[in-house]
Amino acid sequence: MNIHNLIKSTIIIILMIIASMATIIAFSLIFDTFKLGNWYNSFIITIGVIIANILLWPILRRLLM
Numbered sequence: 001m002n003i004h005n006l007i008k009s010t011i012i013i014i015l016m017i018i019a020s021m022a023t024i025i026a027f028s029l030i031f032d033t034f035k036l037g038n039w040y041n042s043f044i045i046t047i048g049v050i051i052a053n054i055l056l057w058p059i060l061r062r063l064l065m
Helices: 003-030 039-064
Strands: none
Touching (some): 003 039
16 A cells, blocks of 8 residues: 555545544534433444444445445
């Protein structure tokens, strides 16, 4: 893997992390019934969403491109 692809992959992963965190924060702000519970639950949900995004990214990239 050359450095250009590594940089692109790193930027995409960072953007996915930010998007996942923003989605969870937005859900908790928009919907009154969406409760994260304790503070560590939000971290667990965020980490789960990030892992799902990282695992699904190659599949989605092949389907979309």
